[in-house]
Amino acid sequence: MTTSSSILSTTENLPRVLIVKRPAAMAVLGDRFVASTKFEILKAFESPLPLPAFLANHSHSVSAVIAPVAAPVTADLIRLLPNLRLVVTTSAGVDHVDLVECRRRGISVANAGSSFSEDVADTAVGLLIDVFRRISAANRFVKQRFWPLKGDYPLGSKLGRKRIGIVGLGSIGSKVATRLEPFGCQISYSSRNQKPYDVPYHYYMDIEEMAANSDALIICCELNEKTMHLINKDVLSALGKQGVIVNVARGAIIDEVEMVRCLREGEIGGAGLDVFEDEPNVPKELFELDNVVFSPHCAFMSLEGLEELGKLLVANIEAFFSNKPLLTPVL
Amino acid sequence: MTTSSSILSTTENLPRVLIVKRPAAMAVLGDRFVASTKFEILKAFESPLPLPAFLANHSHSVSAVIAPVAAPVTADLIRLLPNLRLVVTTSAGVDHVDLVECRRRGISVANAGSSFSEDVADTAVGLLIDVFRRISAANRFVKQRFWPLKGDYPLGSKLGRKRIGIVGLGSIGSKVATRLEPFGCQISYSSRNQKPYDVPYHYYMDIEEMAANSDALIICCELNEKTMHLINKDVLSALGKQGVIVNVARGAIIDEVEMVRCLREGEIGGAGLDVFEDEPNVPKELFELDNVVFSPHCAFMSLEGLEELGKLLVANIEAFFSNKPLLTPVL
Known part of the structure; x- marks a missing residue:
């Protein structure tokens, strides 16, 4: 013994x-x-x-x-x-x-x-609201004693009628979708295969096309050789200047170097990121941006x-x- | 002219x-x-x-x-x-x-x-998720470069099965309720009068009783002489050490001095506050607390x-x- x-x-x-x-x-x-x-x-x-x-x-x-x-x-x-x-x-x-x-x-x-699906879905929605309504940024604004010295806080954006593209409508993605429905969001999704007809969301076979028709992408798929860098320069470019990206899946699903460039140059509108390509290293060059919210791969943790x-x-x-x-x- | x-x-x-x-x-x-x-x-x-x-x-x-x-x-x-x-x-x-x-x-x-109801309801849910899942705090944790130096980020709490008491089931409160349903929250409410029988949430005539049976209170009622300091020492005490308070209505509905004391002494669990008794003055003694999220009366703004x-x-x-x-x- x-x-x-x-x-x-x-x-x-x-x-x-x-x-x-x-x-x-x-x-x-x-x-x-x-x-x-x-x-x-x-x-x-x-x-x-x-x-x-x-x-x-x-x-x-x-x-x-x-x-x-x-x-x-x-x-x-x-x-x-x-x-x-x-x-x-x-x-x-x-x-x-x-x-x-x-x-x-x-x-x-x-x-x-x-x-973990419920917790991850909850955090995905939390990150999405945070970026659209600038909650972390507002918190910082108040704590830096800018209210009202700097006048009114810059505006967020309304969730209602936002077109949300969910990448991977599995256990997490479908929970994100049901949570966002009562906010008045318009949900679509991409995945390996179209889901059965009783899934009420629009299906995109092509992720770039979905990005072009979305105000935000929420990454919920698994990482494998097909999804590695699935969110590449073309997809980010299709998402566009107002487009928001939320990642609660795996960092490497997004081409992080390209995403960092897009965020820094204003080519996409914001990001809520729980995962990164080289955790726990995060792209510190985004720290100064008010439209990026980080969490340390803890979406699953409650x-x-x-x-x-x-x-x-x-x-x-x-x-x-x-x-x-x-x-x-x-x- | x-x-x-x-x-x-x-x-x-x-x-x-x-x-x-x-x-x-x-x-x-x-x-x-x-x-x-x-x-x-x-x-x-x-x-x-x-x-x-x-x-x-x-x-x-x-x-x-x-x-x-x-x-x-x-x-x-x-x-x-x-x-x-x-x-x-x-x-x-x-x-x-x-x-x-x-x-x-x-x-x-x-x-x-x-x-404003939709925007305010969206922000109320965002603040609730933020406090329970510690999103602003996680963001700060990453930006302070504590990951992984300080080990893993302290845990948040699951939204599912949380008992949410909505104070005032009007236009905003009812939208908060429908948004929280798919998260698996158990909704109850207090208001001047019980709503018609087709409202599926439990009604509390007594707000202290609701607080005692809630994991979070979300303040959505109007401010008038009856709701002024409605959330007083007794209600906060009933809410208890794990209890969270979210206020998107008016600051004076809560006895702010008492709430600040409860937060500082750990007698309630956290708060998400868009409104304050003496805006734009906020209780700065709460700035150091990780479980309090501020926003500068911008819940309605998109x-x-x-x-x-x-x-x-x-x-x-x-x-x-x-x-x-x-x-x-x-x-």
Whole structure:
């Protein structure tokens, strides 16, 4: 029996679940985030050893990995874990997991399902209102004691009748759409395929055409080789000088260099950004712009949401080791 | 014929409409805000003279006043204008107009009707999301380059299942309610009277009881002698440590001194404030708090909304002087 402080429970013979970097939820909720009597957690991030040295002692005992976005499950990591059978991500997106290698090795993969969808959709709407109605900027204006020294605060724009193009009408995108309907927004969407006829929103096969007919784009799709830099120079140019972009998906879906240029040169109207191409590095050259709102990849994070996530992670891992189907399988 | 530059049009015999202080909309839209061929605008705020001196030359010619909130129509002002027949406010609220004196003198009063309701409701929802999901605070966190130096950003709270108490289910309050429904919020309301049975929200006759059963209060009622300091120490105390307050109505509906104390001492959970008791003075002792979002009484302001307001003002004034009914009469 090991006495390592990096192991939550020391009951023998339980499956061991490796966590390389501390998930945000664990920083908040502590060990109760994924507490279970049916598996042991192995916290590499609590060890002073570099990961390969740490794994040298544990590699054969690890049968599952909990993988936050900040700790990619690469082919290299997988190679270090000969008995790995399950990867469970703390995110809906699985672009930080080498799915090809997992498939080749017969490793199952589960994600966070739609447990974040409501929170992410809420934040997307919050960012959209913030940019259109300039809420963060107004807050700054008051706190800088410009009211009324600088006269009245510059005007925001009305949400009603705004044409909102949702990129990816999945679990998050469809929740964004239903939230924006009562604001009087006109919703359209683009996605791999047109949704069934009971989806009441206009479908665009071509994203550039949607951008040209939208006052704002809200990015809700997953990142994959087809959506990488999907929002490129042409799409941004079609969106135009008044157009707003909100990204709650993944930074790399937008060509960030191009977006930064467009924002700085006034070629698009504003942005609400929760995600970035090279997190946690953000384009600081936008900090001075009043029409850009940043958040640190926390759209998915709420206390209630993280608690639900923990329950889902535990349920997936327990199901797997009980030979039951995963609740939110990817592979 | 006068040649004063304070008069927009110099056509004789047209009714004259006095504006004492420049409305925010006029600062943005210029003279086209209330342009009409059927009346003349008299801009006291462009004259270097004090108002009584300015009016000494014009008082008998003024038959209507356009009254922004910042320029109260007091009994004193009314006394200076012997031929005043109409007051048109640029706001939905008319608490800055001495209605008793207007009624006594037979002066008609029109307000801005519900032309701001959508914008105000949108901002109320934006402020609520901002406080619960900490959007302005997250923005500040990123811009202060705390990501990831300070680790992950502190958690917000999920909107779903939050119990939202709307104070005043009028034009604005009901729009706030329909907007919050798809977020999964549980809506209740208080108002002078219970609404007809087809309003699907729980009614509280007692606001303290509603506060005790709410995660947030959104103030949407008008200010009058009954709502002055309606949100007092007892209501705030009932709302409790996690409770959030959003005010898009009038500052004086909340006992601001008491609210500031509650926020500073953690007795309520946060606030989104567009209005204040002594505008433009705001309680600066709250500036350091991450859970308070300010905006400078601009919830009603959008470019589109101000253009609609201008059309409504002109339509009310033209109707009045054509002996037609006011579109949005108060008196």
